[in-house]
Amino acid sequence: MERISDLDVAGDSGAAAISETAPAIQRLLQLLSCSLAQYAAQTALWTSPGQESAVKAVNDLAADQRHYAKRTAELLARRGVRPDPGSFPLEWMSLNDAGLSYAMPRIMEHHRRDIDAIERIADLLNADPEARDLAREVLGNAKAHAEMLAAAWSRAAS
Numbered sequence: 001m002e003r004i005s006d007l008d009v010a011g012d013s014g015a016a017a018i019s020e021t022a023p024a025i026q027r028l029l030q031l032l033s034c035s036l037a038q039y040a041a042q043t044a045l046w047t048s049p050g051q052e053s054a055v056k057a058v059n060d061l062a063a064d065q066r067h068y069a070k071r072t073a074e075l076l077a078r079r080g081v082r083p084d085p086g087s088f089p090l091e092w093m094s095l096n097d098a099g100l101s102y103a104m105p106r107i108m109e110h111h112r113r114d115i116d117a118i119e120r121i122a123d124l125l126n127a128d129p130e131a132r133d134l135a136r137e138v139l140g141n142a143k144a145h146a147e148m149l150a151a152a153w154s155r156a157a158s
Contacts, residue, residue: 021128022081024121025072028135031117032069033085036110037061039092046099050156054104057152061111061145068138075131104153111149115142 032038041062047055073083095103122135 021125021131022076022079024124024135025076025128025131026081026084028118028121028138029069029072029076029083030086031114031121032065032072032138034088035062035065035114036092036107038065039088040095040103040107043096045095045103046097048099048101051100052156053152054100054149054156057145057149058104058107061149064141064145068134068141071134072138075134100156104149104156108146108149108153111142111146115139115146118142 037058041059045055069085073085076083095106118135118139122132122139125132125135
């Protein structure tokens with residue numbers, strides 16, 4: 001297998017780097033498309049009075065994830081790669097009858113794990129500036145939403 005540094009000399013590194021980064025870009029798409037926040041936003045979670053800001057924070061996160069999933073899928077499609085958004089894990093169906101009080105701590109924990117995964121993906125995309133920049137933008141957005149989720153849940157819980 002050729003190393004990317006060997007390909008740089010030949011002037012082929014752009015195409016090689018892009019083809020090598022497709023799995024990482026697909027993983028980013030799957031994280032965005034199949035997050036627990038996405039699932040919760042599509043589920044009618046039971047809520048109590050005072051939890052409206054937490055519901056809004058989850059819905060806002062899900063909306064941004066849909067936006068970034070669309071951009072990620074478009075990037076893959078432009079490169080001739082069929083986007084695969086994945087599917088939700090079956091065990092999340094237990095949330096269908098749950099309340100926000102049960103779901104929110106899990107949503108926040110899953111979101112923290114997603115942030116860690118997005119950081120790793122962004123690092124894997126160093127040889128692909130367009131994809132790396134998108135992943136870093138997604139990462140910044142995800143970190144901002146983590147703070148918003150925590151603040152909204154803190155207000156709702158008090």
